[in-house]
Amino acid sequence: MKRLPTMKQLEYLVALADTRHFGRAAARCHITQSTLSAGIRDLESVLGAAVAERSNRHVLMTRVGTTIAERAKALLRQAEEVMEIARADRAPMTGEMRLGVIPTIGPFLLPRVLPALRERFPELTIYLREEQTVPLLARLEDGEVDAALIALPCETGDLTVENLLEDEFLFACNRSHAFAGAEAISREALEGEHLMLLEEGHCLRGHALDVCGAGNAKARAQFEASSLHTLVQMVAAGIGVTLVPRLAVDAHIAQGTGISLSRLATPASRRIGLAWRRTSLRTGDFRALARALRELGDAA
Secondary structure (H helix, E strand, O other), rough: OOOOHHHHHHHHHHHHHHHHHHHHHHHHHHOOOOHHHHHHHHHHHHOOOOOOEEEEOEEEHHHHHHHHHHHHHHHHHHHHHHHHHHHHHOOOOOOEEEEEEEOOOOOHHHHHHHHHHHOOOEEEEEEEOOOHHHHHHHHOOOOOOEEEEEOOOOOOOOOOOEEEEEEEEEEEOOOOOOOOOOOEEOOHHHHOOOOOOEEEOHHHHHHHHHHHOOOOOHHHHOEEEEHHHHHHHHHOOOEEEEEEHHHHHHOOOOOOOEEEEEEEEEOOOOEEEEEEEEOOOOHHHHHHHHHHHHHHHHOO
């Protein structure tokens, strides 16, 4: 009987094709490098063809290896869907769920809702992965996460997205700033301010520029940070101003900093949504999760 590649061998191949490094591929598969190398050699023996060229510095995939890795991704995704069928047949909201979340949502929303989710769905184990929007959605498309909490608007392609809540933007400045204590700040006033932003890759950066005007040169030239916590500390130091989502404010991100928070005269917000693959067999679970997150978010 003709030998066929195993699912493990295909998993090793996909990891190697994605990372181009035996060590990183092994870490991603939670195995030793020697185990991965042996698995790749066994795969090449089954195929009768080399899938990669090795050197001390890097891995170069062969044309055959790249082509098979792409097919293997689809096969692994279909295998995961087989498991989804089995899970869905047992009972809704049970088993494991891999939930992705972006950094400007996770630290502020999840502590409020995860304890209640555990009580509501005691047979469901949620594994979290935090990543910026573009790579997170790529992982969702590739089946590495089951669903993702994201900020909208953003390009979601063929994904299904359910809106969860509106997250209002607040103006933040040092208490010695001329706008400190103001009841509301106009968008025109923001155009002359040194608006500090998150670094490229954070969707909140684009949302902030949409509010203040993408042509604001001062906004583009100013300090960029990797987290909202850093931005708030820079505001507290009097270096500039920024926009902070109410989700973070309600999670006490500004507590003890002495910064002043004001609403915008023309309110602006981002939407928090839950996204999943349109073809997923766990759509019922994701809609139930979305309902729970809406209820818990409103109650918090």
